[in-house]
Amino acid sequence: MGEGDFRTVKSLNALLFACLIGKKYDEVKSIFVEFPKRYGIQCNLDTFNTVIKAFSESGNTSSVYSILAEMDRKRIEPNATTFSTMLAGFYKEEKDKDVGNVLVLMKQHGVKLGLSTYNIRIQSLCKLNKSGEAKALLFEEMLARGGDFENALRACKVSMLKQWFPNFATMKMLVDGLVSISKVEEARELVGKMKERFTKVDMWKEIEEGLPQPQ
Numbered sequence: 001m002g003e004g005d006f007r008t009v010k011s012l013n014a015l016l017f018a019c020l021i022g023k024k025y026d027e028v029k030s031i032f033v034e035f036p037k038r039y040g041i042q043c044n045l046d047t048f049n050t051v052i053k054a055f056s057e058s059g060n061t062s063s064v065y066s067i068l069a070e071m072d073r074k075r076i077e078p079n080a081t082t083f084s085t086m087l088a089g090f091y092k093e094e095k096d097k098d099v100g101n102v103l104v105l106m107k108q109h110g111v112k113l114g115l116s117t118y119n120i121r122i123q124s125l126c127k128l129n130k131s132g133e134a135k136a137l138l139f140e141e142m143l144a145r146g147g148d149f150e151n152a153l154r155a156c157k158v159s160m161l162k163q164w165f166p167n168f169a170t171m172k173m174l175v176d177g178l179v180s181i182s183k184v185e186e187a188r189e190l191v192g193k194m195k196e197r198f199t200k201v202d203m204w205k206e207i208e209e210g211l212p213q214p215q
Helices: 009-021 025-039 045-057 061-073 080-092 096-108 115-127 131-144 149-161 168-180 184-197 201-209
Strands: none
Touching: 009 025, 009 045, 025 045, 045 061, 045 080, 061 080, 061 096, 080 096, 080 115, 115 131, 115 149, 131 149, 131 168, 149 168, 149 184, 168 184, 168 201, 184 201
């Protein structure tokens, strides 16, 4: 590829991504530092997110703070991908204080803790064999869904695959929520799983009998 091909941010991002896939993290850093100046390219959000991922994967997640500062100077707002990548890196390096910092930054930038962010946090904790913390976070996620019962159901299914079953009150809230958005079959399926899992089936039988009947 000749020098004339490096004139657009799209080409720059493709080159950075190729280096990232090849785990050539030093090259990502040097290209990011040199090429925009050399070719007069304005970096965009994808550029910064790729560089942040390179730092995160290479065990140098703390370096991303300087990247965030540069984004701020260029008035480029970080997004959920930016912060999720940082979280994954800090979890891997077991830097709990930095995890907390990122969560604060997300709030400051108005970026919500979406399902993908929770999933990355839970996966990271599981990789560190911190299943207790992952379990607590998963139940927090379910409650944080509020009226978003479909995503809460997805989170619940993830927990049950890991044999982590929420308490009765949480599950009852989810069943009622699913019924409220006309997801009766999903609610019925959930109740069935609870009946299989727990010895106190009478409570779940009562809930099952109270579900709207098929038309």
